[in-house]
Amino acid sequence: MPTDAYAAQPAARPAHAGVNSNFGARGWSMVGFALIMYYNFAAWTADGLNVIVQSFVDLHGWDFATLLAFSTPAGWLGVIGSLAIAELISRRGAKLVAVVGLILLGVTLIWFGRVTTYIEYAIGLTLLNFLATGVCFNVPGTLLNTWFPRKKGLALGWATMGMSLCTATLVPIMVFLFRGLGTQNGYAACGLALIAVGLAAIVWVRNTPEELGLYPDNEPVSREQLAANLAELENYKSPFTIPVLLRDKDMWLISLGYGVLWLVDIGVVSQLVPRLISVGYDQSTAIWMFTTAAFFCALFSYVWGWFDVRFGTRRTSIVYAFFFAVTHACLLVRGSDLFTYFTLLLVGMSIAGIKELATSQVGSVYGRYDFAAANRVISTIACLFRVCCFAVIAASLKWTGEYDAAYIFFIFLDFVGAAMIFFITDTCKGKLDASVPAGHH
Template sequence: MKSTKVKYNFGNQGTFMIVYSAVLVYFMTGLTVDGLNIIVPGFAALKGWDANQLLSIATPASVAALILTSFWSIVIRKWGLKLSTTIALFAAAVSIILFAQSVNILMYGITETLMITFINCFSVIGGYAMIANWFPKKKGIVLGFTTMGMNVASATIPALLTAFSKIFDPNGNITHALYIFASILFLVGIFNQLLIKASPEDAGCFPDNEREELGHVDLPEGTPGSKERMNYLQALLNPRIWLLGLAYGLTGMGTVGIMSQMIPYLSSNRGFTIQAALMTMSVAALIGVLGSYLWGIVDQKWGTKFATQIYGIWYAAAIAMLIAPGGQMTLYLGIVMIGLGIGGNANFAPSMTTLCYGRSDFATAFSLVNMIHGVIRSAAFLVLGLVRGATGSTETAYLIFIVMSVLGTVVISFVNVKHVKNVEA
């Protein structure tokens, strides 16, 4: 297997775009996955609703949202990447406000769907498309840095939601926290429209910050002079897109399932206090900052396909350690392994899509890859809700996630990349 040298010469503007994309995915992970640790019990306490029912709603809401998100590439083609990202940021802010004002379960489900839709549109579609535009060759290590935003979200957003909930009410009110995050996203939308350059060409720079690469990479999708190749229907009928979605969906089930309910698991099943569980999750997420970087190196040096295969086995072993009956030692080993792994799956899906489809087709291809793997990944909420409700055992659901992670490793092995330029394997 060929090893590729990892290059860090991103340039000042390129580095800024990496940080900005990390901020976008920070909100995605924090508000649609990790934040459920606080949002679900917060609404249950505020409204008197059943927490398991609210958790189960996250699956159909996420499925519907990801189907809607898959059409966002059409908006990008019509309005451009920058404006479409700004629109999504504003729409996400409005959706969060409506979500906070939910008066019944139906409104909760509908507004949660809208919130997840637009958050995904500005982050994993808009943000990752910008990364594909700026770094088509250095995607592995760059995404390793970008997905650190997800790990920071896991470490901070549950705590921020808790703190923001108590700003105007000492007893805590989840709506206060949601209003604050909506206001932040509105400000980010203004910042995006005024200051962001969606491609290096717009900023007078070169892809990968390397002048010699300019003639070897296609122009960003939707830019003047770009070659329009794959449309939505063609992407929908492309078998490799479905393989990518399936592989990353299966490995992603464990990531979402573990991180969305780590605090309740540690407090209810392993004897942690709520404060200790919150701290443990934050520590695991901070370990994940290092993990994102390390998986980015593996991706850049040995290829995304190989990195994904290793990751699937790693995360299955991590879950096994978490639930193993070996006492505190295996529990903490599992937490460290999960911490190192949580950024990996988010790195690989956009990295592999960039490898296979390039800049000109990334937004179209990834909108569908993201939908497929997101729908499968979101089934983790349904598994948790149904299995825990039927058996009272969280560990049983976690065993299912182990199997899914291994299956994801098997599926990615069938993705053919030998015909791709700069083939990695």
């Protein structure tokens, strides 16, 4: 077992990590790149569905319900297929996958805007889910855990703002492009932008700070240790194989614990506008409220990251799960306008934390050397749970005609997630840099 090869070390100790975002210029550039990646992950797997389906209805006169029905199987196939990309990241590094993956995603978008049959649409949607999940979800987490092993919570807190910004801005951007350029050229413009980012990544992205002569966490170590770290990273082969991971208790606790929390997260954000309309708000007001919640989410992405570094990932995640239970309870209440805005604030605070905390927990338990190996399995299982939220909501609407049954079930899942996270091992069981003494990772 891997824990025999490397003595378990105490997991991230907040007192040693520091809570300042002093990432350095190149470190900040990696955070910015990761933000763009997370933006595109949200765009082409979740938020984009708000405009993608309707755009093809308008373009070809296709049936809305038929197009929408393709979303769930496309999401499942995309998640399962993305395991292959996660494996490639583990073997070849995040940079190569980022460059090739973004170019392929851009080409797919250009083609997707020109599909003419339902089958082509389904294939295109599946490819978008496959590339966006495999590349734009897995690459940034791997990069930031490698660049910032002790400050990953802060780095991820900044970078995951990309998903919140996507929620707030993607729909108006896409509507503007479709109106100005036409639907087909609007998709082409997005595709060309992604290809440009992919080409820029050739000179922009580095798998490790050591490749640039920089330090992990932007905190100095000796030049000799820097060279030793780089050689170790380039030649390291993780003992966390898939069979080993499937027998690892912590892998299942992280995957399932954070998977159910991600399920309830997407369950809220994907149906917030219909829920607001169902309690009496008109569509334009509901969309404005939704955008407001998304901006709150961007702010609190950093806040949860700060708590992560200050108090530790596991403890922060347990608090986060209970906080989400309070949010779900408030969503059950039909109160005044003031109470609704208070609930929206809670929603924005709640949906902000899951991606940062889930990714950070993988790094805390498996470390920078073994993160990619562990994350390829954990992210796949967690994403499979994420997609299940639509089935829960559909069942609630079918059997009760309202969202309340789904929210009650979500509260139960919040407590299940908190219980699973509580039992996660509070040690780093992966390999540490020789320069990092116990308790500093």
